[in-house]
Amino acid sequence: xxxxxxxxxxxxxxxxPFGKTDKIVGGAATxxxxxxxxxxxxVNVVSVVGGDFDQDHIALxxxxxxxxxxxxxxxxxxxxxxxxxYFNDMNSRETLATELNVLGDFDPIIPESYQGCEYLMLGxxxxxxxxxxxxRLNERPKLVVMDTMNFWMDIALDELKETMAMVDVLxxxxxxxRQLSGDYSLVKAAKKIMAMGPKFxxxxxxEHGALLFNEDKVFFAPALPLEEVFDPTGAGDTFAGGFIGxxxxxxxxxxxxxxRAVIYGSAMASFCVEKFGTERLKNLTKxxxxxxxxxxxxxxxxDTVLQ
Amino acid sequence: xxxxxxxxxxxxxxxxPFGKTDKIVGGAATxxxxxxxxxxxxVNVVSVVGGDFDQDHIALxxxxxxxxxxxxxxxxxxxxxxxxxYFNDMNSRETLATELNVLGDFDPIIPESYQGCEYLMLGxxxxxxxxxxxxRLNERPKLVVMDTMNFWMDIALDELKETMAMVDVLxxxxxxxRQLSGDYSLVKAAKKIMAMGPKFxxxxxxEHGALLFNEDKVFFAPALPLEEVFDPTGAGDTFAGGFIGxxxxxxxxxxxxxxRAVIYGSAMASFCVEKFGTERLKNLTKxxxxxxxxxxxxxxxxDTVLQ
Numbered sequence: 001x002x003x004x005x006x007x008x009x010x011x012x013x014x015x016x017p018f019g020k021t022d023k024i025v026g027g028a029a030t031x032x033x034x035x036x037x038x039x040x041x042x043v044n045v046v047s048v049v050g051g052d053f054d055q056d057h058i059a060l061x062x063x064x065x066x067x068x069x070x071x072x073x074x075x076x077x078x079x080x081x082x083x084x085x086y087f088n089d090m091n092s093r094e095t096l097a098t099e100l101n102v103l104g105d106f107d108p109i110i111p112e113s114y115q116g117c118e119y120l121m122l123g124x125x126x127x128x129x130x131x132x133x134x135x136r137l138n139e140r141p142k143l144v145v146m147d148t149m150n151f152w153m154d155i156a157l158d159e160l161k162e163t164m165a166m167v168d169v170l171x172x173x174x175x176x177x178r179q180l181s182g183d184y185s186l187v188k189a190a191k192k193i194m195a196m197g198p199k200f201x202x203x204x205x206x207e208h209g210a211l212l213f214n215e216d217k218v219f220f221a222p223a224l225p226l227e228e229v230f231d232p233t234g235a236g237d238t239f240a241g242g243f244i245g246x247x248x249x250x251x252x253x254x255x256x257x258x259x260r261a262v263i264y265g266s267a268m269a270s271f272c273v274e275k276f277g278t279e280r281l282k283n284l285t286k287x288x289x290x291x292x293x294x295x296x297x298x299x300x301x302x303d304t305v306l307q
Numbered sequence: 308x309x310x311x312x313x314x315x316x317x318x319x320x321x322x323x324p325f326g327k328t329d330k331i332v333g334g335a336a337t338x339x340x341x342x343x344x345x346x347x348x349x350v351n352v353v354s355v356v357g358g359d360f361d362q363d364h365i366a367l368x369x370x371x372x373x374x375x376x377x378x379x380x381x382x383x384x385x386x387x388x389x390x391x392x393y394f395n396d397m398n399s400r401e402t403l404a405t406e407l408n409v410l411g412d413f414d415p416i417i418p419e420s421y422q423g424c425e426y427l428m429l430g431x432x433x434x435x436x437x438x439x440x441x442x443r444l445n446e447r448p449k450l451v452v453m454d455t456m457n458f459w460m461d462i463a464l465d466e467l468k469e470t471m472a473m474v475d476v477l478x479x480x481x482x483x484x485r486q487l488s489g490d491y492s493l494v495k496a497a498k499k500i501m502a503m504g505p506k507f508x509x510x511x512x513x514e515h516g517a518l519l520f521n522e523d524k525v526f527f528a529p530a531l532p533l534e535e536v537f538d539p540t541g542a543g544d545t546f547a548g549g550f551i552g553x554x555x556x557x558x559x560x561x562x563x564x565x566x567r568a569v570i571y572g573s574a575m576a577s578f579c580v581e582k583f584g585t586e587r588l589k590n591l592t593k594x595x596x597x598x599x600x601x602x603x604x605x606x607x608x609x610d611t612v613l614q
Binding site: 088089184185186187188205208209211218219220221222225226227228229256259260263299300302303 | 395396491492493494495512515516518525526527528529532533534535536563566567570606607609610
C-alpha cells in the first residue's frame with residue numbers, strides 16, 4: 001500500500017556520553033522514511049531542504065525506493081539544523097541550537113504521484129502544516145498517524161487540537177501525554193486524549209517501552225534491554241516508521257495488527273539507538289529485523305498454564 | 308512445599324496524594340506472608356514485634372494459615388515504626404520517621420517446626436540478620452530469595468555482599484542495581500551483580516515493570532497500567548511474596564517457572580497498590596488473582612505471525 005511521510009529533513013549535531021558528531025543528516029522524515037522503507041515501497045516523502053543538504057543521503061533514499069519528488073529544495077537557503085546534548089541517563093537532553101531556516105515558512109507540496117495514498121505519517125512539525133497536508137490530499141487516507149511534541153503544546157495548543165481531531169493514531173511520549181491531559185495516570189490521560197479525536201493512542205516511554213490504547217483495550221511493548229543506548233536521536237521517529245510501514249505492508253488497521261506494528265516499531269527503534277544518527281538504519285537485512293522481533297517475543301513470552 | 312519468610316512486622320504511617328493514615332500494620336514480612344499465603348500453606352514467619360502490635364492482625368495471619376511461631380513478642384518494647392510521604396509521581400518518597408525499636412537488636416529464632424523448609428524468603432533487613440537465618444537452618448533450602456535496599460549498600464556493603472553470595476535470587480530496584488554495580492545500563496549491571504553470587508536477579512522498576520535475569524536470558528514483566536496507584540507501600544514485598552509463593556506451590560525453580568512467578572508477583576503487587584497498606588491483600592479470591600494474571604497475558608500477548 002502507498003505511504004506518504006511528512007516531516008523535517010535536517011542536520012543534527014549531537015553530543016552523547018559516548019562522543020559527539022559534526023553535522024549529520026537527521027530530521028523526522030529522514031528517520032521515518034528509512035525505517036518504513038524496510039516494509040513498503042515506495043515511501044513518498046514530503047519535506048523541504050536547503051541547497052546545503054547532503055546529496056549522498058538523497059542518493060541513499062533513492063536506493064531504498066524512497067521518493068523525494070515531494071521534497072522541495074531551496075537552493076539559496078539552509079536546511080533545518082538542531083544541536084543537542086544528552087545526559088548520562090539518555091532520557092533527558094538539552095537543546096543547544098535550533099535554526100529553523102527552510103522550515104520557517106514550509107508550505108508542503110503534494111506531487112500528483114502521491115495522491116491516492118492510503119497511509120499517511122505526519123512526522124513532528126507545526127500542527128497547521130500537518131493539517132495542510134491532510135487538506136491537500138484529494139482523498140482522505142485510510143489511516144493517518146500523527147507524531148508531535150511538547151513544543152507545540154506550549155505554543156500552538158489550539159492548532160494542535162484541531163489537527164489531532166483529524167487523525168486516527170496519535171503518537172506522543174509519557175510526559176507529553178501528561179501535559180496534554182493534565183493527568184499523571186497514563187490510563188486516565190489516554191482516555192482524555194482519545195476523547196480529543198484519535199481512536200488510537202501510542203504513549204512512548206523510551207527505555208520503558210510503549211503503550212497502545214484503543215477504547216478500553218491496552219497493549220504494552222517493552223523496549224529491548226540493551227547494553228548501551230549509544231544515541232537516542234530519532235528513536236521515536238524510527239518507531240513511527242516501523243509502525244506505519246508494517247501496517248501499510250499488511251494493509252490491516254485492526255487492533256491486533258497494530259499490536260504487531262508496535263513491536264515492529266520497537267524493533268526498528270532498538271536498532272536506531274545502537275549507533276549515531278541514521279547509521280544503523282542504512283543497511284538492515286530482513287533477517288536482522290525478524291531476529292530482533294523474535295527477541296521481543298522471547299522477552300515477554302511466558303507459558304500461560306495457570307495453576 | 309514449606310516456606311519460611313523473614314522480615315519486619317511493623318507500624319507504618321503513610322501520606323499519599325490521596326490521603327493519610329494513622330499507624331497501620333506494615334513491614335516486609337507482613338506483606339510477603341499475606342501475599343504468599345494465596346499460594347502455599349503454611350507460611351512460616353520469623354520476625355519480632357513489641358507488646359503494642361496489633362492482635363487483630365496476628366489473628367488475620369492465623370486465619371490465613373500463616374504461622375507466627377517464629378515471631379518473637381517483646382512485651383515491654385515497641386514495634387518497628389516507619390513514617391513516610393509519597394510525592395505526586397508515587398515513584399519518590401521521603402522518610403519522615405524511622406524508629407527501630409525491637410528491630411534494633413533483632414536476633415532471629417527459628418522454631419524447630421520451621422526446620423527443613425525448602426523455600427526461604429529473606430525480606431529486607433540488616434544483611435547480617437538475613438545471613439544468620441540461613442546459618443540457623445539445619446539444611447540449606449532448595450531456593451533462597453533475598454530482598455534488600457540502598458540503605459544497606461550505604462552502611463553495610465561488605466555484609467551485604469557476603470549474604471548475597473549465599474542466595475539464589477536477589478530482588479532489588481533499578482536505582483539499587485545501578486548503585487550496587489556502578490553501571491547505568493541494567494543489562495551490564497545485571498551481569499556484574501550475578502557475578503557477585505545470585506544466579507537469578509530481579510530488577511524491579513515500579514510502574515515500569517520488572518526484569519528477570521539468569522545467565523544470558525532476560526524476561527520482562529510489565530506493571531499493569533492502573534487508573535490510580537493509591538499507595539505503593541509494600542508493593543515490592545507483595546511482589547516477592549507472590550514470586551516465592553508461586554514457586555513453592557509448584558516446586559519448580561526453572562527459568563520458565565520463574566517467568567510465571569514474576570507475573571504472579573506482579574499481579575499480587577497490582578492489588579496491593581489499590582488501597583492503603585495491606586487492605587487489599589486480606590481477602591482476595593483465587594478467581595480475582597487468575598483474572599488479574601489474565602490481564603497481564605492480554606497486555607503483552609500478540610500474535611507472532613511474522614511477515
